[in-house]
Amino acid sequence: MLFESRNLKYSHPGQQSLTFPDITLHPGESMLVLGKSGSGKTTLLNLLAGLLKPETGEVRLAEQNLAAMKGQKLDLFRGKEIGIVFQKPHLLAALNVKENLQMAHFFGKKKGQNIEQLLEELGLGKKAKSSVLTLSEGEAQRVSIARALANSPKLILADEPTSSLDDENTEKVIKLLKTQAAKIGAALIIVTHDHRVKAHVPNFVEVKAL
Amino acid sequence: MNLFKLSWKYLTFRPLSTGLNVFLLALGLAIITVLLLIQDQFEKKMNQDAAGIDLVVGAKGSPLQLILAGVYHIDFPTGNIPMDEAQKLSRNRLVKNIIPMALGDNYQGFRIVGTNYDYPALYGAKLQDGKLWEKPFEVVLGAEVAVKSGYQVGDEFLGSHGISVGSHEHDANKFIVVGLLERKGNVLDRLILTSVESIWYTHDEGGEVESSDSTANYEEHQAINLQESVAISGFPKSAESRDLTTLLIQYRNPMAAIQLPRLINSGTSMQAASPSFEMSRLFELLGVGITLLQGLAVVIIGISGLGIFIALYNSLKERKYDLAILRAIGASRGQLLLLIFLEGIMLTFLGAILGILLGHTFLWVIISQNEQGVVGSLQSWIFLKQELWIVVYALVVGVLASIIPAYAAYQTSIAKQLTKA
Numbered sequence: 207m208l209f210e211s212r213n214l215k216y217s218h219p220g221q222q223s224l225t226f227p228d229i230t231l232h233p234g235e236s237m238l239v240l241g242k243s244g245s246g247k248t249t250l251l252n253l254l255a256g257l258l259k260p261e262t263g264e265v266r267l268a269e270q271n272l273a274a275m276k277g278q279k280l281d282l283f284r285g286k287e288i289g290i291v292f293q294k295p296h297l298l299a300a301l302n303v304k305e306n307l308q309m310a311h312f313f314g315k316k317k318g319q320n321i322e323q324l325l326e327e328l329g330l331g332k333k334a335k336s337s338v339l340t341l342s343e344g345e346a347q348r349v350s351i352a353r354a355l356a357n358s359p360k361l362i363l364a365d366e367p368t369s370s371l372d373d374e375n376t377e378k379v380i381k382l383l384k385t386q387a388a389k390i391g392a393a394l395i396i397v398t399h400d401h402r403v404k405a406h407v408p409n410f411v412e413v414k415a416l
Numbered sequence: 417m418n419l420f421k422l423s424w425k426y427l428t429f430r431p432l433s434t435g436l437n438v439f440l441l442a443l444g445l446a447i448i449t450v451l452l453l454i455q456d457q458f459e460k461k462m463n464q465d466a467a468g469i470d471l472v473v474g475a476k477g478s479p480l481q482l483i484l485a486g487v488y489h490i491d492f493p494t495g496n497i498p499m500d501e502a503q504k505l506s507r508n509r510l511v512k513n514i515i516p517m518a519l520g521d522n523y524q525g526f527r528i529v530g531t532n533y534d535y536p537a538l539y540g541a542k543l544q545d546g547k548l549w550e551k552p553f554e555v556v557l558g559a560e561v562a563v564k565s566g567y568q569v570g571d572e573f574l575g576s577h578g579i580s581v582g583s584h585e586h587d588a589n590k591f592i593v594v595g596l597l598e599r600k601g602n603v604l605d606r607l608i609l610t611s612v613e614s615i616w617y618t619h620d621e622g623g624e625v626e627s628s629d630s631t632a633n634y635e636e637h638q639a640i641n642l643q644e645s646v647a648i649s650g651f652p653k654s655a656e657s658r659d660l661t662t663l664l665i666q667y668r669n670p671m672a673a674i675q676l677p678r679l680i681n682s683g684t685s686m687q688a689a690s691p692s693f694e695m696s697r698l699f700e701l702l703g704v705g706i707t708l709l710q711g712l713a714v715v716i717i718g719i720s721g722l723g724i725f726i727a728l729y730n731s732l733k734e735r736k737y738d739l740a741i742l743r744a745i746g747a748s749r750g751q752l753l754l755l756i757f758l759e760g761i762m763l764t765f766l767g768a769i770l771g772i773l774l775g776h777t778f779l780w781v782i783i784s785q786n787e788q789g790v791v792g793s794l795q796s797w798i799f800l801k802q803e804l805w806i807v808v809y810a811l812v813v814g815v816l817a818s819i820i821p822a823y824a825a826y827q828t829s830i831a832k833q834l835t836k837a
Contacts, residue, residue, distance in 0.1 A: 257744070257831040278748040285746015292834060296741050300429035301422075308417035313746035353745065365834075 208233045209361055209393040213263035214253055216246075223261065226250050227411040229395065233360075236384060236394035238403065241413035247397045250413055251365050254395065255290055256280050268360050285314035289354030289392070291364040291383070295346035297338040303349055304334040310356040318357035319390075328352050328382060344375035351379065355386050362387050364396040368403060380406045419751065423758040430731060434763065437723045441767030441813070442774050444716030445806050449775025450782075451709055452802050457794045459699070462488070465603045466691035468538050470673065473497070473505065473663040473680055479689035480698060486517065486662035487691050489527050489603060493519045496659035497686050503651055505663070505680070510672035515664040516651055518615040521575040521586070526561045528575050528591070528608045530615035533648045536597070538664070539604050545569050546595030548609075550645055552617050555591045555610040559599035560793070567593050575618060586618045605793060611646035616658060717813060724763055725817040728756060732821045739825055740833035749826050756822035757815065764814030768807040772799075 209231040217223035224246040231237060241247045252258040254265055256272040265272040267287060275283060297306050307321045325331050328348045333341065341349065347367060354362055364383060368376040380396075380403055387394040396403060404410070427434045465488055472486040475495030484491035499516070506514045515538065518530035529535070533548060536556070546569040548556055557567060567573065572590040591610065599605055647653060665688075667673060673690075680688040732739075739752050780796035 252831040252834075255744070257834070278750065281743060281748040282746055284744065290744050292741075292744075296737055296834075298738050298741065300425040305417060305425070309422070309742070310745045312417045313742060313751070315746070357746075 207231075207266075208235075208268060210266045211254060211263065214250070214260045214265070215262045216249055216253055216258060216260050218249070224249060224413075226253070226263075226413060229254075229411060231393035231395070233391040233393060234388045236387060236396065236407050236409065238407045238410035239395060239397040239413060240399060240404075240410050243399065245413045247399075247413050248365055251363055251395070251397045254361075255288055255363050256284050282315065285310070286316050286357055287360045289357065289359035289362045291347075291351050291354045291362070291367045293366040293369055295338075295343075295350040297341075297346060297349055297353075299337075299339055302335055302337055303330065303341070306338060306349060307353050307356045310353050314357040316357045319355060321352075321356065324352050324355060327386075344371055344378070347371060347375070347379055348382065351382055351386070355390070358390045358392075360392050362392050362394045364394070364398075366398050366400065367396065368398065368400050373402065376400070376402050377406075419755055419758055420762075423755055423762055426731070426735075427759060427762060430727075433727045433731075437720060437727055437763055438767045438770060440720035440723055441717060441764060441810060442771035444713045444720055445768055445771025445810060446774035446778055447709060447713035447716070448806060449772050449803060450778050451706060451713070452800060452806075453775065453779055453796070453798070454794065455706065456800055456802075457798070461602070461793065462695050464601075466695065468666065469664045469691055470667045471665040471676060471680075471688050471690055473502070473665060473686050473688045474661060476685065476687045479687065480694045482662065482687065482689045483691050483694040485519065486664065487603070489519075489529070489607060493661045494687075496661055497663075499651060499654070499658045499660050501684055501686060502660055502663055505665075505684070505686075506651070508676070508679075510668055510676050511665055512668040513666040516612055516660045517662045517664065518612045518659075519661040521577060521615060521618060523561075523573055523575050523591070523608055524565065526558070526564070526606055526608055528555070528610060528615070530610055530612040532612070532650065532652075535664070536604065536609060539600060539602055541600060541604050542598045544596045544598045546593070548595055548648075549611050549614075550594075550648075551643065552611060552613045552646055553589050553591050554594040555608050555614070556595040556597060557593055558597050558605040558607045558609070560605040561608055562596045569593055569595065577619075589618055601793065601795075603793075612652045612660065613646045616652075616654075717809070720767070721813040721817045724760060724814065725820065728760060728818055728821040729824070732756070732824055736828055736833050739828050740830040743828070743830040744834065752825045752828070753822045756825045757818045760814040760818030760821075761811055762814075764810040764817075765807070768810035771810070772803050772806060 207230065211229045213228070214226040215223055226246070229237060239247055239250060249258065253260050256265070256275065260273050263273065270283065272280065298309065301309065303325070304321055311318055322334065325334050328351065330345065330348055330352065333345065338346065338349065362383065367383070368379055371379060383394060383396070384406065396407060469487055472482055474482045474486055474493065475497050477494030481491045482494050485493040502516060505511065513534060515531060515534045517535070519527065521528040536548070557565070571593045574585045574587055574590055576585045591614070597604055667676065677688040677690065680686055742752060776796050779794065783792060783794055783796055786792050
């Protein structure tokens with residue numbers, strides 16, 4: 207068992223508490239988290255990434271309980287073992303493509319994957335020295351995937367990675383996520399309400415607002 | 417990639433805002449640098465030029481003017497004094513040495529000073545070429561004068577009356593250069609030295625045109641013997657009653673400091689002024705202006721600190737996302753704190769370096785505009801220890817300006833930022 211979440215509960219201030227379904231994943235496996243908007247999908251993703259602390263329950267990745275970790279140790283663990291792809295690419299505008307990926311190595315304190323090779327595989331070999339401001343939406347999203355993969359994490363979390371992409375780019379992005387996760391033996395969790403994604407990943411759990 | 421590089425990338429990503437802040441800070445620091453340099457060198461130079469001169473005696477008038485004219489050769493002389501009265505003074509046992517000086521002529525703004533060998537000896541001057549003057553109209557050039565005029569030993573030139581450029585020339589007698597002095601960085605560099613007799617004889621020629629402040633008197637003079645040797649120490653010999661401009665006096669003992677000035681000021685038609693006393697009075701007067709400039713510099717530095725704070729704070733608003741991303745890829749809160757501090761510190765460090773260079777450049781410009789004044793002998797590329805303090809001040813400004821933005825970065829909640837979209 208690579209990844210497991212149990213009995214997760216969280217309540218936003220002044221709101222009812224949310225209960226989340228348990229998730230269990232082996233290396234290379236992928237899973238969708240479905241749900242209407244406002245149902246708490248993103249909250250679940252934040253809990254799984256250790257960006258929020260759950261009220262109860264635990265998140266275990268490679269025998270470690272994220273929910274019990276704190277401060278710098280948690281940050282470093284996240285940098286090393288969890289790759290996150292956000293809804294928007296959120297690249298650092300002051301840096302070029304390659305430098306954006308190097309930041310992941312620096313803060314994760316890990317050599318990880320060879321950046322040139324990774325960019326080549328994602329079809330971005332020629333863009334390594336470009337400013338991120340010159341990239342198209344699809345390219346930028348692929349760079350953000352490359353950043354999530356740069357440290358060869360054990361868990362890849364993707365938050366609506368395709369919501370602003372066209373059909374062609376959506377397929378590219380999902381295939382990339384799946385093949386790369388399989389290649390480095392990571393568990394992949396995609397939070398989405400995009401039906402185009404469902405065709406590629408059969409496993410899913412659903413988050414329901416109470 | 418590391419935090420330094422990342423900070424640097426963020427700074428260069430906003431070149432205009434960064435540039436403006438660096439420049440503003442540099443301007444404030446440049447003013448302080450110039451003040452530091454001028455104050456330090458000016459006082460040093462003033463003290464150096466006045467070293468060994470205990471008292472200056474001249475015609476009645478402003479004591480400060482007497483010092484400025486007699487010691488530093490920057491103001492107009494107060495007038496003339498009769499030589500027999502001066503000679504009486506030299507017999508006083510409180511006086512160790514007395515150097516007579518006759519002023520009133522210039523060559524292209526460089527003053528021609530009639531004196532004896534004691535005057536160059538007072539400053540430990542050495543000859544670079546030639547010899548000291550021995551006959552009337554022989555002159556020795558200070559280093560600065562030699563460079564500017566290009567004259568060598570053996571060259572001749574005409575002096576002009578008065579002490580500023582543009583007065584009429586004394587065309588009857590030409591001065592002949594017999595020696596050049598080594599550069600010492602003191603007042604002698606800007607002077608042309610000759611004998612008192614040279615000054616007298618120059619003014620004897622065109623008696624009627626002279627104004628009454630010159631060192632000549634207008635009676636019938638005996639024929640001048642140009643081959644006769646001039647006095648190399650003490651007072652020049654003269655059969656008639658002649659005038660001098662100032663006397664530089666060295667005391668024999670400390671008692672003289674108390675008795676001699678009073679004796680001269682009340683008992684003769686001359687006045688005595690002490691260089692150290694008058695200069696400290698001058699610095700006191702200048703001090704108000706210096707304090708004002710310092711205040712201005714502090715205000716500018718304060719504004720630039722505020723500018724840096726606002727720039728960091730604003731860019732932080734745009735960058736909360738970036739910071740959240742950095743946290744998501746493994747950066748700790750401490751690292752983000754450091755990142756913002758580094759930006760502020762780098763910004764102010766650049767400002768400090770630029771400010772110091774700018775300050776020296778300002779001074780260099782000022783100096784090159786005033787080559788014949790006292791300012792002209794200052795050095796623009798001397799670096800002082802106090803300039804390290806300027807760097808320290810700047811870094812303190814940087815740290816102060818970054819505290820609030822850095823704390824805000826420290827407090828940023830990643831989950832909130834990333835899910836806001």
